[in-house]
Amino acid sequence: MTTHFIDTTDATFENDVLRSTLPVLLDFWAPWCAPCKAMAPMLERIATQYEGKLRIVKYNIDQSSDSRARFNLRGVPTLIAYRAGKELGRQAGVSASGLKLLLDALLSGPETHVDPGTRTFGNDPARKARCVARIREAIADGRLDGKQEGDGDSLPSTIASGQMPDGDRLDALGLPPAIDALYNHLYEMLSDSPDGTQFAADFLNAVPVGVDLSAIARDYLLWILNDLLDRTPLEDEATPLLAKLIQLHRLESNSDAIPPAQWEALLARIKEKLNTVDGHSAVILTTISPVARPASSIPPAAFFPLIQTAVSLAVIHVASTWWTEEEAEVFDSTNRSMAPFMKSLGPRPEETEALAEYERKKQQFIDDAWAKAYSICPTLEKQRQLRLDAIVKTGHNTRTSHAQYLLGRVAEV
Template sequence: MSNLIVNTTDATFEQDVLQSEFPVLLDFWAPWCGPCKMLTPMLERLAVQYAGRVRIVKLNVDDNPETTKRFQIRGIPRLMLFAQGELQSAQVTQSQAGLTVLFDNISKPAGVVATAAATAASAPAAAPVAAPAGAALAASVVPSFGGDPARKADYLQRLRAATFDGDHSPSESVTTSAGAFAGTTGGPEGLGQLLDVVWWLNYYDPARKAQAHDRAVSLIEAIPVGIDLNRISLLMANWLLHDPETGIACQAPTDVARALCDRLAALHQRELDGERVPESEWSVLQHDVVRLAPPPVNPDHAGAAAAPALSPEQKFLAVLEYGTMPLADAGLNNLFNIVYGRTLNLEIERSGCWSAEENQQYQSVYEATRDALSSALGERPADEDAEAAAQWDERSKSIGAQVQPAIQKSHPELQARRDAVERFQKALGSRVADAVQAQFLAQCAAVATR
């Protein structure tokens, strides 16, 4: 973790947060929280970018119950903003674009950001700051498998012998002398996580579960020795967002939304062409998207009465905000969730098989049922007591498996409709997994022939 990010505790919270001379973004997290880990690279980038202007502080909710209870944290990750000793926002966006705009606004005099954006938008286009074609990407080139066919053969042998499951995904379950996925293949961790998604979507579908393992191995097998997997990662990110048939612009509901998608695609293409896109251009686009997107909903005040109705454009821009960043910053998991989640929601909406009201009802029933089943579980022990924490995790997992059968007895019709939605989701997931797999294989083959 960046040394610019501070780890605070119940004992040091006042000094680290409330007495800070800079605005503070406070990140409530825990080591076991997957989404919390996904935020870390973005927060590290922002900590460097805004050093001396905004402070980023993390608090482990498991080790610091006093502060966690003080701010009534029920779910993580949770970001809050403090300034001059006061809580400014109890719910802060988790998008890089949104945080960039927020940090610009709170760390500059009023009007500076708006004036800069307006000036950039109206001024004649300046000559782009560019490196020779490919130079921006060439600096990070690492040949796959270190250029060693024996390393690939060893990794494949270990993968074929490994067992993958919900706790052991392909990219995390096998380690060689060079490390896990990133160390062995030379590719970024995000690429391994995307390949994990392909495996998981097959594993999640009972009809394909038996073949999921072999599919995962075949993806690694298809990577030629010596190619640039960082380049492949950027190409996959660009495809996820901008494919003419499935990309996010296909779902844009208005001309304004489509224009923003086009501007994003243009900046991403310049990245792929080897150009270093000026930070000021990213800032203008991020401000334009965030200005039109709805603010994040405070979960402490969630509900039909509290949450305003959103237009189709606002719903779309709330999703686009999470993809408005350089390809080099965008996690493939993040982009996959953007495209897949948006596509799933739209297809469910069009099919009429599940309504927002039913979803809200099911969530309420699910939480009430789980709370009832978990009433005797108590709080999770601290990680220092590894045996007790592991036992608690096992009991919690067992309770999780009991929730749907309990709902089946108490609300049979609601659970039957939910089951139908899950079948719909699995079918879409299988199609998406096939598309990602085909694109990855095509990109590997194309790069190998250059």
């Protein structure tokens, strides 16, 4: 373990995290978690870059059987930002845009206030020209091609502003926090194709000089909530609560004052229902609970799971009409057979030889299972690949639609 990180335990957690005099980025990880290992180089760079300004503390969830419930973790890796013992925000999964939000919260200072009325590019056309030029330069030299492993320093808004490693900005973009976060996140989600690079350039070009974009985050929130409602079956137990949430946000967008008690009552109903449902209903309710509040108080990171849930709902029924009953049954039974085998393999080992044997056994089982399925149902192999291709295409098209909405809405201002 690098000396830049601190390994904490249940016994030392209070001293390492809650009583730390420096802001803390707490990394929940596990030895068997491949994404956790992928995130390690990003955390290493951050620890070096911000040495003396924050501390990175790592918590191995395998050390405690109740860690997931105690810290309300949905999975690993999960990063939580703490200052003075209080949680400022969290990010699940490997996301440079989410990581940037946590760093901004940790390093901005406890009294920082972002004025939602800040004018784009400081009302200065020359500043916009410099910011756009930096994006074009980054595209030309490959820093925005989506292939490099990066952290917050390789995201469009950071590059465009000319932000230095010590956090100083040469040219603030003047974007509200949620719009800045969405600019980065949508680029990141599309960065596996040329669409990501194109979006990074097109968005900044579309932002007018000297305007207030604070209303766009609220409009986008209503757009994505309605998209979720359209994709959720009427009989789903999450549907009435999602519809009520849309109603409150729509009233608020029309300048109606929503009493705090109404937001609190809706959030209580969402949490109560979460205790009785699972599957897609639970995913939707978990996703919308952070936005059951006035739009002005919604943290930017709350938009990320909304996008992910919209994408997952879009692909869940992709190409279902391609399956015959026989193909569907063979496909489902093959997938079901995977779970007990994966469980029998146990935790993913760290040792090189043991890990190689683990991966060999896993891949051999998967190959054998699908070979058996293809022998039972000869049409399955082609249909499975067609379905997988359609899922990838649908997911990408859904993410692109979010980028297109944001671009179109910005251009209307």
